[in-house]
Amino acid sequence: MARIDDLRKIATRLRIHSLRMTTVAGSGHPTTCLSAADIAACLFFGEMRWNTKDPFDPANDEFVLSKGHAAPLLWAAYAEAGIIPLEHLLDLRKISSDLEGHPTPRMKWVKAATGSLGQGLSVGVGMALAQRLDKSPARTFVLLGDGECAEGQVWEAANAAAYWKLRNLVAVVDVNRLGQSDPTMHQHDLAALARKFRAFGWDAVVIDGHKVDRILAALKEAGKKGKPTAVLARTLKGKGVSFIEDKNGWHGKPLKADELARAFEEIGCLPDVDSRKFVHKPKPFHKKKAASSFDFPRTNYKEKTATRLAYGNALLSLGRVNPSVVAVDGDVKNSTYADKFFEAFPGRSFQSFIAEQNMVGVGMGLAAKGYIPFIATFAAFLTRAHDQLRMAAYSLSNIKVCGSHVGVSIGEDGPSQMGLEDLAMFRPIPGCVVLYPGDAVSSEACVAAAAAHRGMVYLRTSRPATPILYPAGE
Amino acid sequence: MARIDDLRKIATRLRIHSLRMTTVAGSGHPTTCLSAADIAACLFFGEMRWNTKDPFDPANDEFVLSKGHAAPLLWAAYAEAGIIPLEHLLDLRKISSDLEGHPTPRMKWVKAATGSLGQGLSVGVGMALAQRLDKSPARTFVLLGDGECAEGQVWEAANAAAYWKLRNLVAVVDVNRLGQSDPTMHQHDLAALARKFRAFGWDAVVIDGHKVDRILAALKEAGKKGKPTAVLARTLKGKGVSFIEDKNGWHGKPLKADELARAFEEIGCLPDVDSRKFVHKPKPFHKKKAASSFDFPRTNYKEKTATRLAYGNALLSLGRVNPSVVAVDGDVKNSTYADKFFEAFPGRSFQSFIAEQNMVGVGMGLAAKGYIPFIATFAAFLTRAHDQLRMAAYSLSNIKVCGSHVGVSIGEDGPSQMGLEDLAMFRPIPGCVVLYPGDAVSSEACVAAAAAHRGMVYLRTSRPATPILYPAGE
Incomplete structure (x- = not known):
């Protein structure tokens, strides 16, 4: 079983890199890298099919590191795959380096910034959905920590993955x-976690995460029951180094120089293996290209019209000329008027139910795979996804967010439903374009501009019908 | 079984009130009131023990309407209990009335504003914790909708309730x-929901929610297995009125006058029953009062000190003089320095794990019962609870929130960990006091001032040690 031995060696190399990188950087999270090293070795050099020459090859299996503080492990894996020069690893956390303390798309293989925990699975759901839309055989793998499974968003994502039957998601x-x-x-009550995933409609399997053969077997079986799968x-946190292994108090602490020396005495030298030979290339797959545009016929508004209605009309028109445009809703599509798009393009419309955090994450995943998601709910309820929205900005995500029912014009429904904080929330988000159209004509123009702009856009709309201010087509 | 018949009559009265109120108001959510009318009748006039003369009687069972859009039903129940004059019900949603479209503490029996879905269970967890701290035999009931169970926060709360073994929570x-x-x-796949609650450590029972005897039996059994219980x-949405019952498209739509007339033909007149006679008073219970103060001995800081460390020291000192002060943490207490309080007062310290939404909700519940919760995590991760924080403001909640690691001083950890958006988030929150102490001395003063202030306070602290600016005690 040469392969098993080789993967063990690769895992050891990942451990050594992670320890050295964090000690040189003087900060970082080596113990969380060590616990996941065998898993990472099996994913990147065992199960995944990916083209190390092109992060945007549509044939690639996708990977999301939801436990973002294990970034050194991720960089080490990419280095072993030949993507990052090994010597660059020691630049971890330098301001001049793309190898940040938590992953961001400064490093081009990273498609979603992580580090605020519990967000990666939603992004993975979006990517897996995109792969299905593409009719691609590729899969999406998300690596989570157990701590972040306390975040509700993980269960929103679990819900969505089961609802959409994403057997290509692991x-x-x-x-x-x-x-x-x-x-x-x-x-270590893994059965408790398994019960949760199963109750949320997943297949779940419990394994020893340091046994390479068990990891490989579990990954190979994943999805065969037609469901998303939780492995x-x-x-053990700190696995492989006796004095930090499974010990509390070592989170986010690099080893000191003398500790590193002791650790290396235990682990030994870098095992001699060329990891690059173990990367599995995917079968070629080409995504069908369709004609797409951002120009759509404008409406000749005459009567008072709500900007939210104009948004809905414009999104529908945009959808007709651009097959990359998709819509994501939080069970208010009849209020945001995204329902027009949903009715016309059910295959490109995703009901996310009342789960705004996951809704934004799914949008990020779709955007990472080249789609242009328009995500809409009441502006007030976008506060639920503030953390996800700021992470979308650090992800340089191409999501378009619409918040409806802004201001006090919804009166009698009370403050919980009013979009009052949304401008204060979106304006400080780096790189986010904020649009507040004054009438239906400009709403339509804003939808077109938002779609054409490469980057995050926020568009706010109002509930009541308001007068037309601009001539049609302006 | 006179009682069953009476509760049915009360439920019918609640339905009639809810329909009439929303038709007169011209907006609101009658169908969601009708589905829950039998449940509400059984809770308020069957199972709950409460003193209608005093919302702050510590002997009271507590109630949280998580599905806040059923506010008319809540007002109707309080009217039937003799708390609101029946004729005031028709003032629903008027700007002069305390009976808002979604519950707020303008009406004094409401202890947490709801209307942004999925938040009530966390508040209930906090209330049930407070009842346990009080050594009270009272219980907490939370009424949720099925739609809001898609919100991850519900599962964060479910986790917490099971972890804390809150058998007094239903x-x-x-x-x-x-x-x-x-x-x-x-x-209507209720078994799926039951599997989820059970997997999250709850007892769960499935019943017909329109059968009064079944509801009463389930409520009576709740908690007997030593776990929080989900009933x-x-x-059927719109239950009792044939042309809206179980029909899509009727969410948030009041009946028109002619429709109301048809509905009343089906339901009949207000049944003759004096609901007030069915309210069960609680056994008297008095909370022990202990001496408490906001003045604690100040530290004589000389050396450079991180404001987060001064926060931790001050919280510990405050805890010694004020037994109402409690601490809630999101698994970063060794970074915020809340761990000093946790070590000294384990009985008043609540580890909420990585679940910031629930953390804030639990704090709101504790505050609603008279405790003074200090809630701390990285400022960056408070964005995760933006929606909960704005609802805390509308709840007039007495929570104290500390966000640590603000600004760019944490450098190499990257933007996901930096508190950059927190001021923009907290400043627009109505009534929230924002404190940003410049040194350790003022941090201590800010903790004292925050505790003494009646209302929501945000206090931001920094990671690195910074010079002392103020003389001790200033």
Whole structure:
């Protein structure tokens, strides 16, 4: 079983890189890299099919590191795959380096910034949806920590993945038992986690996350039951170095120089293996290209019209000329008027139910795969996804967000429904374009401009019908 | 079984009130009131023990309407209990009336504003925790809709309730199958919801939510297995009025005058029953009062000190002089320095793990019961709870929120960990005091001032040690 031995060697190399990188940087999270090293070796050099020459090859399996503080492990894996020169690894966390402390798309293989926990699975759901839309055989893998499974967004994403029957989505949970300040809620009770994923409609399997053969077998079986699959891997934080292994108090602490020397005495030298030979290339797959445009026929508004209605009309018109445009809704499409798009293009419309965090994450995943998602709900409820929206900005995501029912014009429904904080929320988000059209004509123009702009856009709309201010087509 | 008949009559009265109120108001959500009317009758006039003379009687069972759009039903129940004059019900949604379209504490029995869905269970968790701290035999009931169970926060709260073994917490889910724009994810597959609650450590029971005897029996059994209990009630949206019952497209639509007349033909007149006689008073219970103060000995800082460390020290000192002060953490207490309080007062410290939405909701529940919760995490991660924080403001909640690691001083960890958006988030929150102490001395003063202030306070702290600017005690 040469392959098993080789993967073990690769895992050891990933451990050594992660330890050295964080010690040189003087900060970072080596123990969380060590717990997931065997998993990463099996994913990148065992199960995944990917073209190391092109991060945007549509044939690629996708990977999201939801537990973003394990960034050194990710950089180490890309280095082993020949994407990053090995010597660059020691630039971790330098301001001049793309190898940040938590992943961002400064490094081009990263399609979603992570580091605020519990967000990666939603992005993975969006990517897996995109792969299905593309009719691609590729899959999406998300690596989570057990601590972040306390975030509700993980269960919003789990819900969505099961609802959409995403058998091409695999979540691997690195259950290393220890959070930052305390043991996690379930510690090594992996059965408890399995019950949760199964109750949320997933296939779930519990394995030893340090046994390469078990990891490979679980990944190979994933999806065969027609469901998204959770591989729950029992691991030890700091695995491989006796004095930090499974010990509380080592979260986010690099080894000191003398500790590193002791660690290397235990682990040994870098094993001699050329990891690049173990990368599996995907079968060629080409996404069908269709004619697409951002110009659509404008409406000749005469009567008072709500800007939210004009948004809905414009989105429908845009959808007719641009097959990359998709819509995501939080069970208010009859209020935002996204329902017009939903009715015309059911295959490109995604009902995310009342789960705004996941809704934004799914949009980020779709955008990462080249789609142009228009995400809409009441502006007030976008506050629910503030953290996801700021991470979308750090992800340089091409999402378009519409918040309806802004201001006090909805009166009797009360402040909980009013979009009052949305401008204060979106204006400081780096790179986000904020549009507030004054009438229906400009709403339509804003939808066209938002779609054509490469980057994050926020568009706010009002509930009541308001007068037309601009001549048609201006 | 006179009692069953009486409760049926009360439910009919609640239906009639809800229909009339929303028709007169010209807006509102009658169908969601009708689905939950039997449940409300059984809760307020069957199971709950409460003193209608005093919303702050510590002997009271607590109630949270998580599905806030059913506000008319809540007002109707309070009217039937003799708290609101019946004739005031028709002032629903008037700007002069306390009976808002979604509940707020303008009406004094409401202790948490709702209307942004999925938040009530967290508040209930906090209230149930407070009842336990008080050594009170009282319980907390939360009424949720099935649609809002898509919100991740519900599962964060479910996690927390099971972790803290809150047998005094009962969630009743009004599973009426229909959301706003579409059927819900599970529709009437109540077994799916039951699996989820059980997997999250709850006892769960499925009942017919229109059968008064079944509802009463389920509520009576709740908690007997030593766990929080979910009563999953199969209901029909619009129950009792044939032309709106179980029909999509009626969310948030009041009946027109002629429709109301037809509805009343079906339902009949207001049944003759004095609901007030069915309110169960609680056994008297008095909370022990302990001496408490906001003045604590100040530290004589000389050396450079991080404001986050001064926060931790001050919180510890405050805890010694004020037994109402409690701490809630999102698994970063060793970074915010809330760990000093946690070590000294484990009984008043609540590890909320990585679930910021629930963390804030739990704080709101504790505050609603008279505790002074200090809630802390990285400022960056408070964006995760933006929606909860704005609702805390509308709840007039007495929570104190600390966000650490503000600004770019954490450098190499990257933007996902930096508190950059927190001021823009907190400043527009109505009534929220924002404090940004410049050194350790003022941090301590800010903690004292925050505790003494009645209302929501945000306090931001920095990671690095910074010079002392003020003389001790200033």
